[in-house]
Amino acid sequence: MTADIFPSYRGRMEYFCLGCGKRFPADELYYTCPDCGGVFLLENLDFDRLKETSGEEWRKIFDDRAATKNTALRGIFRFYELMAPVLEKEDIVYLGEGNTPIVESSSNLTRATRMATAYKNDGQNPSASFKDRGMACALSYLRSLVRANDWDQLLTVCASTGDTSAAAALYASYIGDPIKSVVILPHGKVTPAQLSQPLGSGATVLEVPGVFDDCMKVVEHLADNYRVALLNSKNAWRILGQESYAFEVAQWFNWDMENKNIFVPIGNAGNITAIMSGFLKLYELEIIDELPRMFGVQSHHADPVYRYYSVEDAEERSYEPVTVTPSVAQAAMIGNPVSFPRVKHFAEKYETIGGEDAFHVIQVTEQMIMDSMIQANRNGHIACTQGGESFAGAKRAKELGLVSSDELCILDSTAHHLKFVDFQTMYFENSFPAEFEVVPDQSLSNTPELVISPEKKAALSPEEYTRTTAEKVVAKLGLESK
Numbered sequence: 074m075t076a077d078i079f080p081s082y083r084g085r086m087e088y089f090c091l092g093c094g095k096r097f098p099a100d101e102l103y104y105t106c107p108d109c110g111g112v113f114l115l116e117n118l119d120f121d122r123l124k125e126t127s128g129e130e131w132r133k134i135f136d137d138r139a140a141t142k143n144t145a146l147r148g149i150f151r152f153y154e155l156m157a158p159v160l161e162k163e164d165i166v167y168l169g170e171g172n173t174p175i176v177e178s179s180s181n182l183t184r185a186t187r188m189a190t191a192y193k194n195d196g197q198n199p200s201a202s203f204k205d206r207g208m209a210c211a212l213s214y215l216r217s218l219v220r221a222n223d224w225d226q227l228l229t230v231c232a233s234t235g236d237t238s239a240a241a242a243l244y245a246s247y248i249g250d251p252i253k254s255v256v257i258l259p260h261g262k263v264t265p266a267q268l269s270q271p272l273g274s275g276a277t278v279l280e281v282p283g284v285f286d287d288c289m290k291v292v293e294h295l296a297d298n299y300r301v302a303l304l305n306s307k308n309a310w311r312i313l314g315q316e317s318y319a320f321e322v323a324q325w326f327n328w329d330m331e332n333k334n335i336f337v338p339i340g341n342a343g344n345i346t347a348i349m350s351g352f353l354k355l356y357e358l359e360i361i362d363e364l365p366r367m368f369g370v371q372s373h374h375a376d377p378v379y380r381y382y383s384v385e386d387a388e389e390r391s392y393e394p395v396t397v398t399p400s401v402a403q404a405a406m407i408g409n410p411v412s413f414p415r416v417k418h419f420a421e422k423y424e425t426i427g428g429e430d431a432f433h434v435i436q437v438t439e440q441m442i443m444d445s446m447i448q449a450n451r452n453g454h455i456a457c458t459q460g461g462e463s464f465a466g467a468k469r470a471k472e473l474g475l476v477s478s479d480e481l482c483i484l485d486s487t488a489h490h491l492k493f494v495d496f497q498t499m500y501f502e503n504s505f506p507a508e509f510e511v512v513p514d515q516s517l518s519n520t521p522e523l524v525i526s527p528e529k530k531a532a533l534s535p536e537e538y539t540r541t542t543a544e545k546v547v548a549k550l551g552l553e554s555k
């Protein structure tokens with residue numbers, strides 16, 4: 074098989090309901106189970122046929138494909154057979170998603186933490202968050218549906234103030250007719266920055282009075298009664314696309330997962346679900362011979378998954394949604410994660426194979442999240458606040474004795490630093506509202522300094538101005554002439 078040729082293998086995908094166990098064919102558009110409202114996973118009934126190819130052969134296939142110029146195989150679909158092997162080449166949308174780098178922490182940072190850490194920068198995706206992985210898969214699937222059914226219009230709908238809308242609007246705008254993207258948001262509760270990506274991509278932005286939950290109810294009503302594709306977190310096609318994160322991590326390290334720990338922030342819990350599912354597939358096909366350890370991370374301001382797993386005895390655990398308080402890890406600030414049943418499903422499998430120590434959920438404080446993000450970025454990283462949460466999680470895991478210094482902690486920075494830069498500003502300006510409970514380390518504050526006043530400038534000739542300003546810069550920096 075040459076790397077540029079689109080695979081001939083096709084699977085048979087079905088939705089599998091984690092609520093009632095019923096199965097539904099995947100050539101229909103479902104958001105949740107029509108019988109019980111539960112969340113779906115997508116399963117390939119022909120997965121076992123992939124075992125006819127050895128782990129070693131798969132590694133070679135994926136390594137060869139890493140050099141392909143064929144855009145249908147260049148992004149997340151490098152791992153086509155493991156994700157959505159029902160799509161045709163012409164369905165696949167590629168906007169440069171996936172293949173995000175893993176950047177090892179500098180020696181300075183390593184010295185400071187006495188830990189081996191590396192960031193996987195998922196903010197280096199087209200809309201600047203990992204949500205592009207899921208959307209690339211979901212929108213490719215929708216394109217296949219439009220083609221198969223000859224639909225003349227398909228609306229994609231989502232209710233999100235953040236990265237989900239940005240990614241959905243971007244992918245829909247690339248495909249264009251007959252797919253149109255609609256974003257439904259709470260009126261008066263959205264910042265210009267949150268609106269800018271969907272508006273820029275030409276999405277129809279509809280505002281309704283109320284809060285985010287009101288928007289969710291409206292879009293779920295639409296999905297139940299009309300032909301619209303709902304792209305919020307329950308959408309099972311997004312999970313498949315997000316599995317690519319696990320495949321890429323394994324490939325980056327030459328498929329050797331020994332002494333590797335993965336740290337992922339948990340919000341609605343779709344991402345950690347996908348990453349566990351991805352590693353489990355690699356393990357089943359003997360592409361990797363051990364699972365990396367998984368660490369979900371939650372803020373003490375939004376920690377329902379942490380609370381569930383903090384009960385040692387599995388029999389005693391009971392899931393309770395929590396009321397959240399404001400969190401700097403804003404994209405993970407969720408009190409009732411829709412993918413919780415999925416986490417349970419995969420965590421059990423993960424522990425069955427990797428042992429009890431293979432899966433942990435760590436709780437961190439808002440203070441640790443902010444301090445960690447600032448520290449990472451002062452050492453050459455581009456972490457968002459959720460990336461700070463991953464780093465804080467790794468430090469906390471070390472404190473708890475769960476990781477040792479000869480293990481590599483791979484930290485998910487789920488978005489680009491620039492998307493969440495308002496929190497950096499609050500840190501530098503010491504302007505966090507009290508409910509965040511963050512007290513900045515003032516020694517890390519970084520603010521611009523005015524060298525010369527505009528009045529002074531007006532009083533000087535251009536030459537005098539240049540010389541005076543330069544002299545002031547010299548004095549401030551303590552420069553010596555060469």
Ligand SMILES: *Cc1c(COP(=O)(O)O)cnc(C)c1O
Pocket residue numbers: 202203204235236237306338339340341342343344345404405457459487488
């Ligand atoms: C969506 C999102 C999260 C949370 O991911 P879940 O899949 O909901 O757990 C974390 N960080 C960023 C930047 C996000 O956009």
Ligand SMILES: [Zn+2]
Pocket residue numbers: 090091092093094095106107108109110111
């Ligand atoms: Zn069901």
